[in-house]
Amino acid sequence: MEATKKSIRIRRIYLVLAAAVAVLAGLQFFTAPLASRPVTGHITTAPKEVMAILERSCYDCHSNEQQLSWFDHLAPASWLVKKDIDKAREVLNFSEWDKVSPAAHTGNMYAILNMLQAGKMPLPPYALLHPGAKVSAAEIDIIKKYTLSLTSKSKEATTASEHPAVAGSIPEKFPVSPNGVKYTNAFMQWTVISMSTLFDNSIRVIYGNDIAAKAVREENFHPWPDGSVVVKAVWKQELSPEGEIRPGEFINAQFMEKNAQQYKSTEGWGFAKFSGPSLEPTGKTPMFAEQSCISCHRQLAESTGYLFDVPLKINPDSIIAKIR
Amino acid sequence: MKYLFCLLLTGITILTSCTGKRPQDEHVRVVFDAGKLKFIASSLHPGQETISALYGNEAAYRLLSAGDKQATGAEIKLVTWRFHDNPQYTGSRINGALLRVETVHTVTPDSITYHLEGNPLPDKATAATRIQYILGYKPVQFPGQQIFSHH
Known part of the structure:
Protein backbone atom coordinates (compact mmCIF):
# COMPACT_ATOMS: atom_id res chain seq x y z
CA MET A 1 0.00 0.00 0.00
CA GLU A 2 2.83 2.34 1.01
CA ALA A 3 4.81 1.36 -2.12
CA THR A 4 1.84 2.24 -4.38
CA LYS A 5 1.49 5.70 -2.79
CA LYS A 6 5.21 6.31 -3.31
CA SER A 7 5.06 5.29 -6.96
CA ILE A 8 2.07 7.64 -7.54
CA ARG A 9 4.03 10.49 -5.97
CA ILE A 10 7.06 9.77 -8.17
CA ARG A 11 4.85 9.56 -11.26
CA ARG A 12 3.35 12.97 -10.39
CA ILE A 13 6.81 14.52 -10.04
CA TYR A 14 7.77 13.13 -13.46
CA LEU A 15 4.54 14.48 -14.94
CA VAL A 16 5.17 17.98 -13.53
CA LEU A 17 8.76 17.88 -14.78
CA ALA A 18 7.64 16.71 -18.23
CA ALA A 19 5.02 19.45 -18.37
CA ALA A 20 7.62 22.06 -17.38
CA VAL A 21 10.00 20.81 -20.09
CA ALA A 22 7.16 20.84 -22.64
CA VAL A 23 6.19 24.42 -21.70
CA LEU A 24 9.85 25.50 -21.87
CA ALA A 25 10.25 23.80 -25.26
CA GLY A 26 7.07 25.47 -26.47
CA LEU A 27 8.32 28.89 -25.37
CA GLN A 28 11.34 28.51 -27.67
CA PHE A 29 9.02 28.88 -30.69
CA PHE A 30 8.16 32.39 -29.46
CA THR A 31 11.72 33.70 -29.29
CA ALA A 32 12.46 36.57 -31.63
CA PRO A 33 16.13 36.49 -32.66
CA LEU A 34 18.41 39.37 -31.80
CA ALA A 35 18.79 41.70 -34.79
CA SER A 36 22.11 41.17 -36.52
CA ARG A 37 23.86 44.51 -37.06
CA PRO A 38 27.22 45.12 -38.73
CA VAL A 39 30.33 46.35 -36.94
CA THR A 40 31.10 49.75 -38.45
CA GLY A 41 33.82 51.04 -36.12
CA HIS A 42 35.47 50.55 -32.74
CA ILE A 43 37.13 52.90 -30.25
CA THR A 44 40.56 53.49 -31.74
CA THR A 45 42.14 55.78 -29.17
CA ALA A 46 41.88 53.81 -25.92
CA PRO A 47 44.74 51.68 -24.54
CA SER A 154 41.71 68.89 -24.80
CA LYS A 155 41.50 72.33 -23.27
CA GLU A 156 38.77 73.78 -25.39
CA ALA A 157 38.43 77.16 -23.72
CA THR A 158 38.62 79.90 -26.30
CA THR A 159 39.81 83.42 -25.72
CA ALA A 160 37.53 86.44 -25.67
CA SER A 161 38.55 87.56 -29.18
CA GLU A 162 37.16 84.31 -30.64
CA HIS A 163 33.77 84.91 -29.08
CA PRO A 164 31.22 84.69 -31.89
CA ALA A 165 28.21 86.96 -31.85
CA VAL A 166 24.93 85.10 -31.71
CA ALA A 167 22.54 88.03 -31.45
CA GLY A 168 20.65 88.55 -34.66
CA SER A 169 20.13 84.88 -35.52
CA ILE A 170 16.65 84.99 -34.01
CA PRO A 171 14.60 81.83 -34.55
CA GLU A 172 11.31 82.99 -36.11
CA LYS A 173 9.30 80.64 -33.96
CA PHE A 174 10.48 78.87 -30.83
CA PRO A 175 11.01 75.16 -31.47
CA VAL A 176 9.26 72.17 -29.91
CA SER A 177 11.00 68.93 -28.95
CA PRO A 178 9.56 65.71 -30.51
CA ASN A 179 8.14 64.75 -27.09
CA GLY A 180 6.19 68.01 -26.84
CA VAL A 181 8.49 70.06 -24.60
CA LYS A 182 8.37 73.64 -25.90
CA TYR A 183 11.29 76.04 -25.82
CA THR A 184 10.59 79.24 -23.97
CA ASN A 185 12.89 82.18 -23.28
CA ALA A 186 10.99 82.88 -20.06
CA PHE A 187 13.70 80.97 -18.18
CA MET A 188 16.01 83.98 -18.54
CA GLN A 189 13.82 85.68 -15.90
CA TRP A 190 13.75 82.69 -13.54
CA THR A 191 15.75 81.97 -10.39
CA VAL A 192 19.25 80.56 -10.77
CA ILE A 193 19.28 77.27 -8.89
CA SER A 194 22.93 76.40 -9.42
CA MET A 195 25.97 76.75 -11.67
CA SER A 196 28.24 74.00 -12.92
CA THR A 197 30.94 72.95 -15.35
CA LEU A 198 31.37 69.70 -17.25
CA PHE A 199 34.96 68.55 -17.87
CA ASP A 200 36.89 71.44 -19.40
CA ASN A 201 34.30 71.92 -22.10
CA SER A 202 31.37 73.88 -20.81
CA ILE A 203 30.10 76.25 -18.15
CA ARG A 204 26.44 76.12 -17.23
CA VAL A 205 23.74 77.98 -15.37
CA ILE A 206 20.68 76.11 -14.14
CA TYR A 207 17.46 78.09 -13.91
CA GLY A 208 14.25 77.00 -12.23
CA ASN A 209 10.74 78.39 -12.36
CA ASP A 210 9.04 79.30 -9.06
CA ILE A 211 7.75 75.74 -8.52
CA ALA A 212 11.19 74.24 -9.12
CA ALA A 213 13.05 76.80 -6.95
CA LYS A 214 10.60 76.14 -4.09
CA ALA A 215 11.06 72.38 -4.55
CA VAL A 216 14.84 72.75 -4.19
CA ARG A 217 14.60 74.94 -1.09
CA GLU A 218 12.19 72.46 0.51
CA GLU A 219 13.99 69.37 -0.86
CA ASN A 220 10.73 68.22 -2.34
CA PHE A 221 12.31 65.74 -4.75
CA HIS A 222 10.32 62.52 -4.34
CA PRO A 223 8.57 63.32 -6.55
CA TRP A 224 9.24 66.85 -7.81
CA PRO A 225 5.91 68.70 -8.07
CA ASP A 226 4.23 68.76 -11.46
CA GLY A 227 4.83 72.05 -13.23
CA SER A 228 8.50 72.25 -12.17
CA VAL A 229 10.65 73.34 -15.09
CA VAL A 230 14.43 73.40 -14.93
CA VAL A 231 16.57 74.82 -17.75
CA LYS A 232 20.30 74.31 -18.03
CA ALA A 233 21.91 76.91 -20.31
CA VAL A 234 25.27 75.69 -21.60
CA TRP A 235 28.12 77.78 -23.04
CA LYS A 236 31.64 77.01 -24.18
CA GLN A 237 34.31 78.00 -21.71
CA GLU A 238 36.13 81.20 -22.61
CA LEU A 239 39.32 82.47 -20.95
CA SER A 240 39.16 86.06 -19.71
CA PRO A 241 42.24 88.31 -19.54
CA GLU A 242 42.12 87.87 -15.73
CA GLY A 243 42.59 84.10 -16.18
CA GLU A 244 38.99 83.35 -15.31
CA ILE A 245 36.61 81.13 -17.24
CA ARG A 246 33.57 82.93 -18.60
CA PRO A 247 30.61 81.73 -20.68
CA GLY A 248 31.43 82.08 -24.39
CA GLU A 249 29.59 80.67 -27.37
CA PHE A 250 26.10 79.38 -26.60
CA ILE A 251 25.95 75.57 -27.00
CA ASN A 252 22.45 74.58 -25.95
CA ALA A 253 19.58 74.90 -23.50
CA GLN A 254 18.50 71.67 -21.82
CA PHE A 255 14.96 71.51 -20.47
CA MET A 256 13.44 69.19 -17.88
CA GLU A 257 9.71 69.67 -17.43
CA LYS A 258 7.82 67.73 -14.75
CA ASN A 259 4.51 66.14 -15.71
CA ALA A 260 4.03 62.75 -14.08
CA GLN A 261 1.19 61.71 -16.40
CA GLN A 262 2.63 62.88 -19.70
CA TYR A 263 6.17 61.55 -19.24
CA LYS A 264 5.56 58.29 -17.40
CA SER A 265 8.35 56.36 -19.16
CA THR A 266 11.01 58.90 -18.15
CA GLU A 267 10.20 59.15 -14.43
CA GLY A 268 7.74 61.99 -15.02
CA TRP A 269 10.31 64.30 -16.64
CA GLY A 270 10.02 65.60 -20.18
CA PHE A 271 13.55 66.10 -21.51
CA ALA A 272 14.51 68.43 -24.35
CA LYS A 273 17.69 69.92 -25.75
CA PHE A 274 17.77 72.94 -28.08
CA SER A 275 21.17 73.48 -29.66
CA GLY A 276 23.07 76.18 -31.51
CA PRO A 277 21.91 79.55 -32.84
CA SER A 278 18.82 77.97 -34.41
CA LEU A 279 17.89 76.13 -31.19
CA GLU A 280 17.69 72.83 -33.08
CA PRO A 281 15.73 70.31 -30.97
CA THR A 282 17.41 66.95 -30.23
CA GLY A 283 15.69 63.70 -31.22
CA LYS A 284 13.74 62.42 -34.16
CA THR A 285 10.95 60.68 -32.27
CA PRO A 286 9.29 61.23 -28.87
CA MET A 287 11.24 58.19 -27.67
CA PHE A 288 14.65 59.90 -27.79
CA ALA A 289 14.76 60.65 -24.07
CA GLU A 290 14.04 57.02 -23.20
CA GLN A 291 16.95 55.95 -25.35
CA SER A 292 19.45 58.48 -24.06
CA CYS A 293 18.79 61.06 -21.30
CA ILE A 294 16.95 59.06 -18.68
CA SER A 295 19.41 56.16 -18.46
CA CYS A 296 22.07 58.27 -16.71
CA HIS A 297 19.60 60.41 -14.75
CA ARG A 298 17.78 57.31 -13.49
CA GLN A 299 20.91 55.45 -12.45
CA LEU A 300 22.98 58.28 -10.97
CA ALA A 301 20.62 61.02 -9.78
CA GLU A 302 17.77 59.12 -8.12
CA SER A 303 18.50 60.73 -4.73
CA THR A 304 17.68 64.20 -6.07
CA GLY A 305 14.65 63.16 -8.10
CA TYR A 306 16.71 62.53 -11.29
CA LEU A 307 18.38 65.98 -11.48
CA PHE A 308 22.17 66.27 -11.44
CA ASP A 309 22.75 69.93 -10.68
CA VAL A 310 20.83 70.38 -7.45
CA PRO A 311 22.68 72.67 -4.98
CA LEU A 312 24.79 70.82 -2.42
CA LYS A 313 23.43 70.62 1.09
CA ILE A 314 26.46 72.18 2.74
CA ASN A 315 25.51 75.72 3.80
CA PRO A 316 24.20 76.49 7.31
CA ASP A 317 20.67 77.88 7.03
CA SER A 318 21.71 80.93 9.07
CA ILE A 319 23.65 82.10 5.98
CA ILE A 320 20.37 82.94 4.22
CA ALA A 321 19.59 85.63 6.77
CA LYS A 322 23.19 86.89 6.84
CA ILE A 323 23.77 87.23 3.10
CA ARG A 324 21.25 88.87 0.83
CA MET B 1 5.07 55.37 40.56
CA LYS B 2 4.85 59.17 40.62
CA TYR B 3 8.58 59.29 41.33
CA LEU B 4 9.28 56.97 38.38
CA PHE B 5 7.13 59.11 36.07
CA CYS B 6 8.96 62.29 37.12
CA LEU B 7 12.31 60.60 36.60
CA LEU B 8 11.24 59.44 33.12
CA LEU B 9 9.96 62.91 32.18
CA THR B 10 13.21 64.54 33.37
CA GLY B 11 15.22 61.99 31.42
CA ILE B 12 13.28 62.61 28.22
CA THR B 13 13.59 66.38 28.66
CA ILE B 14 17.36 66.17 29.14
CA LEU B 15 17.83 63.79 26.21
CA THR B 16 15.69 65.77 23.75
CA SER B 17 17.24 69.07 24.75
CA CYS B 18 20.74 67.74 24.11
CA THR B 19 20.21 65.95 20.82
CA GLY B 20 20.69 67.51 17.44
CA LYS B 21 21.84 70.95 16.47
CA ARG B 22 19.83 74.09 16.74
CA PRO B 23 17.57 74.42 13.70
CA GLN B 24 19.43 77.51 12.44
CA ASP B 25 22.66 75.50 12.24
CA GLU B 26 21.24 72.80 10.01
CA HIS B 27 22.63 72.45 6.54
CA VAL B 28 20.35 73.42 3.69
CA ARG B 29 20.37 73.67 -0.09
CA VAL B 30 20.72 77.40 -0.72
CA VAL B 31 19.13 78.99 -3.77
CA PHE B 32 20.22 82.63 -3.81
CA ASP B 33 17.31 85.05 -3.84
CA ALA B 34 18.37 87.98 -6.03
CA GLY B 35 15.02 89.74 -5.58
CA LYS B 36 14.15 91.78 -8.66
CA LEU B 37 17.63 91.44 -10.14
CA LYS B 38 18.18 88.99 -13.03
CA PHE B 39 21.09 86.70 -13.81
CA ILE B 40 23.35 88.49 -16.30
CA ALA B 41 26.80 86.86 -16.26
CA SER B 42 29.04 84.33 -14.55
CA SER B 43 32.68 83.40 -14.05
CA LEU B 44 34.83 80.63 -12.63
CA HIS B 45 38.21 81.25 -10.96
CA PRO B 46 40.28 78.04 -11.20
CA GLY B 47 42.97 79.22 -8.77
CA GLN B 48 40.61 80.40 -6.04
CA GLU B 49 38.22 77.47 -6.73
CA THR B 50 35.26 79.82 -6.90
CA ILE B 51 32.32 80.30 -9.22
CA SER B 52 30.31 83.53 -9.32
CA ALA B 53 26.96 84.72 -10.60
CA LEU B 54 26.36 88.36 -11.49
CA TYR B 55 22.82 89.69 -11.11
CA GLY B 56 21.56 93.10 -12.11
CA ASN B 57 18.66 95.32 -13.01
CA GLU B 58 17.95 96.66 -16.50
CA ALA B 59 20.28 99.65 -16.04
CA ALA B 60 23.05 97.24 -15.03
CA TYR B 61 22.39 95.13 -18.13
CA ARG B 62 22.64 98.26 -20.30
CA LEU B 63 25.82 99.33 -18.56
CA LEU B 64 27.51 95.94 -18.95
CA SER B 65 26.31 95.05 -22.44
CA ALA B 66 26.84 98.37 -24.18
CA GLY B 67 29.45 99.87 -21.91
CA ASP B 68 27.05 102.77 -21.31
CA LYS B 69 29.21 104.63 -18.83
CA GLN B 70 26.52 107.24 -18.27
CA ALA B 71 24.02 104.66 -17.03
CA THR B 72 22.76 105.53 -13.59
CA GLY B 73 20.71 103.49 -11.20
CA ALA B 74 22.54 100.27 -12.03
CA GLU B 75 22.28 97.70 -9.24
CA ILE B 76 24.63 94.74 -9.41
CA LYS B 77 25.23 91.81 -7.09
CA LEU B 78 28.18 89.48 -7.61
CA VAL B 79 27.54 86.30 -5.63
CA THR B 80 30.59 84.07 -5.15
CA TRP B 81 30.57 80.41 -4.12
CA ARG B 82 33.26 77.81 -3.57
CA PHE B 83 33.01 75.17 -6.31
CA HIS B 84 33.11 71.47 -5.50
CA ASP B 85 33.27 68.21 -7.43
CA ASN B 86 29.71 67.14 -8.09
CA PRO B 87 29.23 64.00 -5.94
CA GLN B 88 26.69 62.70 -8.45
CA TYR B 89 28.89 62.96 -11.53
CA THR B 90 32.67 62.69 -11.83
CA GLY B 91 33.88 65.34 -14.24
CA SER B 92 31.35 67.96 -13.17
CA ARG B 93 31.79 70.81 -10.69
CA ILE B 94 29.02 72.67 -8.93
CA ASN B 95 28.70 75.69 -6.65
CA GLY B 96 28.73 74.76 -2.97
CA ALA B 97 29.68 76.93 0.01
CA LEU B 98 28.38 80.49 -0.31
CA LEU B 99 31.31 82.86 0.31
CA ARG B 100 30.33 86.46 -0.33
CA VAL B 101 28.00 88.93 -1.98
CA GLU B 102 29.40 92.15 -3.44
CA THR B 103 26.97 94.93 -4.29
CA VAL B 104 27.66 97.79 -6.68
CA HIS B 105 25.26 100.71 -7.16
CA THR B 106 25.86 103.44 -9.71
CA VAL B 107 24.12 106.44 -8.17
CA THR B 108 25.62 108.73 -10.85
CA PRO B 109 28.52 108.02 -13.23
CA ASP B 110 30.81 109.66 -10.67
CA SER B 111 29.26 108.18 -7.57
CA ILE B 112 29.42 104.41 -7.37
CA THR B 113 28.97 102.57 -4.08
CA TYR B 114 30.46 99.20 -3.17
CA HIS B 115 29.48 96.89 -0.34
CA LEU B 116 30.82 93.47 0.68
CA GLU B 117 29.02 90.88 2.79
CA GLY B 118 30.43 87.53 3.86
CA ASN B 119 34.01 86.29 3.61
CA PRO B 120 36.73 88.84 2.88
CA LEU B 121 38.32 88.88 -0.56
CA PRO B 122 41.39 86.64 -0.86
CA ASP B 123 43.55 89.33 -2.47
CA LYS B 124 42.38 92.19 -0.22
CA ALA B 125 41.41 94.26 -3.26
CA THR B 126 40.19 97.82 -2.77
CA ALA B 127 36.61 98.89 -3.45
CA ALA B 128 37.79 100.80 -6.54
CA THR B 129 39.47 97.77 -8.10
CA ARG B 130 36.45 95.60 -7.33
CA ILE B 131 34.08 98.12 -8.94
CA GLN B 132 36.27 98.17 -12.03
CA TYR B 133 36.40 94.38 -12.08
CA ILE B 134 32.63 93.96 -11.63
CA LEU B 135 31.78 96.57 -14.26
CA GLY B 136 34.03 94.64 -16.68
CA TYR B 137 31.65 91.66 -16.88
CA LYS B 138 29.81 91.04 -20.18
CA PRO B 139 26.30 89.54 -20.25
CA VAL B 140 25.95 85.91 -21.35
CA GLN B 141 24.64 85.45 -24.88
CA PHE B 142 21.53 83.61 -25.98
CA PRO B 143 20.59 83.03 -29.62
CA GLY B 144 18.78 86.15 -30.74
CA GLN B 145 17.40 86.89 -27.31
CA GLN B 146 18.23 89.34 -24.58
CA ILE B 147 17.67 89.07 -20.87
CA PHE B 148 15.75 92.34 -20.80
CA SER B 149 13.54 91.77 -23.82
CA HIS B 150 12.68 95.29 -25.00
CA HIS B 151 16.36 96.05 -25.73
Missing part, protein backbone atom coordinates in the same frame (compact mmCIF):
# COMPACT_ATOMS: atom_id res chain seq x y z
CA LYS A 48 44.52 47.89 -24.73
CA GLU A 49 43.80 47.46 -21.02
CA VAL A 50 40.80 49.81 -21.26
CA MET A 51 39.48 47.96 -24.31
CA ALA A 52 39.92 44.59 -22.55
CA ILE A 53 37.65 45.76 -19.69
CA LEU A 54 35.01 47.21 -22.04
CA GLU A 55 35.00 44.10 -24.26
CA ARG A 56 34.67 41.74 -21.31
CA SER A 57 32.10 43.65 -19.28
CA CYS A 58 30.11 45.82 -21.69
CA TYR A 59 30.15 44.29 -25.17
CA ASP A 60 27.55 41.59 -24.44
CA CYS A 61 24.88 44.29 -24.34
CA HIS A 62 26.41 47.49 -25.75
CA SER A 63 27.66 46.13 -29.08
CA ASN A 64 26.81 44.10 -32.18
CA GLU A 65 29.33 41.44 -31.08
CA GLN A 66 27.58 39.50 -28.33
CA GLN A 67 29.15 36.35 -26.88
CA LEU A 68 26.18 35.18 -24.87
CA SER A 69 25.99 32.17 -22.57
CA TRP A 70 23.78 29.23 -23.61
CA PHE A 71 21.14 30.14 -21.02
CA ASP A 72 20.84 33.65 -22.47
CA HIS A 73 19.38 32.05 -25.62
CA LEU A 74 16.64 30.18 -23.77
CA ALA A 75 13.16 31.71 -23.47
CA PRO A 76 11.95 33.30 -21.27
CA ALA A 77 15.44 34.56 -20.28
CA SER A 78 16.16 35.36 -23.96
CA TRP A 79 13.22 37.80 -24.04
CA LEU A 80 14.76 39.82 -21.23
CA VAL A 81 18.23 39.57 -22.82
CA LYS A 82 16.89 40.83 -26.16
CA LYS A 83 15.06 43.73 -24.49
CA ASP A 84 18.18 44.74 -22.53
CA ILE A 85 20.45 44.50 -25.59
CA ASP A 86 18.08 46.48 -27.82
CA LYS A 87 17.96 49.24 -25.19
CA ALA A 88 21.69 49.10 -24.51
CA ARG A 89 22.56 49.40 -28.21
CA GLU A 90 20.42 52.54 -28.47
CA VAL A 91 22.16 54.17 -25.54
CA LEU A 92 25.75 53.22 -26.39
CA ASN A 93 27.11 50.89 -29.09
CA PHE A 94 30.82 50.03 -29.07
CA SER A 95 30.50 48.44 -32.54
CA GLU A 96 29.29 51.69 -34.11
CA TRP A 97 31.80 54.06 -32.56
CA ASP A 98 32.57 55.65 -35.94
CA LYS A 99 29.31 57.57 -35.45
CA VAL A 100 30.63 59.08 -32.20
CA SER A 101 32.35 62.51 -32.34
CA PRO A 102 35.52 63.11 -30.25
CA ALA A 103 33.48 65.29 -27.85
CA ALA A 104 30.82 62.59 -27.53
CA HIS A 105 33.57 60.01 -26.99
CA THR A 106 34.74 61.98 -23.94
CA GLY A 107 31.18 62.41 -22.70
CA ASN A 108 30.49 58.69 -23.16
CA MET A 109 33.67 57.70 -21.31
CA TYR A 110 32.63 59.92 -18.37
CA ALA A 111 29.18 58.33 -18.42
CA ILE A 112 30.77 54.86 -18.40
CA LEU A 113 33.09 55.83 -15.53
CA ASN A 114 30.21 57.24 -13.48
CA MET A 115 28.05 54.17 -14.05
CA LEU A 116 30.92 51.85 -13.02
CA GLN A 117 31.79 53.92 -9.93
CA ALA A 118 28.17 53.92 -8.81
CA GLY A 119 27.99 50.13 -9.28
CA LYS A 120 25.10 50.58 -11.72
CA MET A 121 26.86 48.82 -14.59
CA PRO A 122 27.09 46.01 -15.51
CA LEU A 123 23.48 45.66 -14.39
CA PRO A 124 23.55 43.80 -11.04
CA PRO A 125 21.25 40.90 -12.19
CA TYR A 126 23.44 40.43 -15.28
CA ALA A 127 26.63 40.50 -13.18
CA LEU A 128 25.12 37.91 -10.86
CA LEU A 129 24.58 35.44 -13.71
CA HIS A 130 27.80 36.47 -15.50
CA PRO A 131 30.37 36.91 -12.72
CA GLY A 132 33.14 37.31 -15.29
CA ALA A 133 31.63 40.65 -16.33
CA LYS A 134 32.13 42.26 -12.91
CA VAL A 135 34.54 45.20 -12.88
CA SER A 136 37.00 45.42 -10.00
CA ALA A 137 38.07 48.63 -8.23
CA ALA A 138 41.49 48.38 -9.90
CA GLU A 139 39.82 48.14 -13.32
CA ILE A 140 37.63 51.18 -12.56
CA ASP A 141 40.86 53.05 -11.80
CA ILE A 142 42.19 52.12 -15.25
CA ILE A 143 39.02 53.48 -16.87
CA LYS A 144 39.21 56.60 -14.68
CA LYS A 145 42.83 57.32 -15.56
CA TYR A 146 42.08 57.08 -19.26
CA THR A 147 38.87 59.16 -18.99
CA LEU A 148 40.53 61.96 -17.02
CA SER A 149 43.36 62.04 -19.57
CA LEU A 150 40.81 62.88 -22.28
CA THR A 151 39.89 66.22 -20.73
CA SER A 152 43.36 67.21 -19.60
CA LYS A 153 44.48 66.85 -23.24
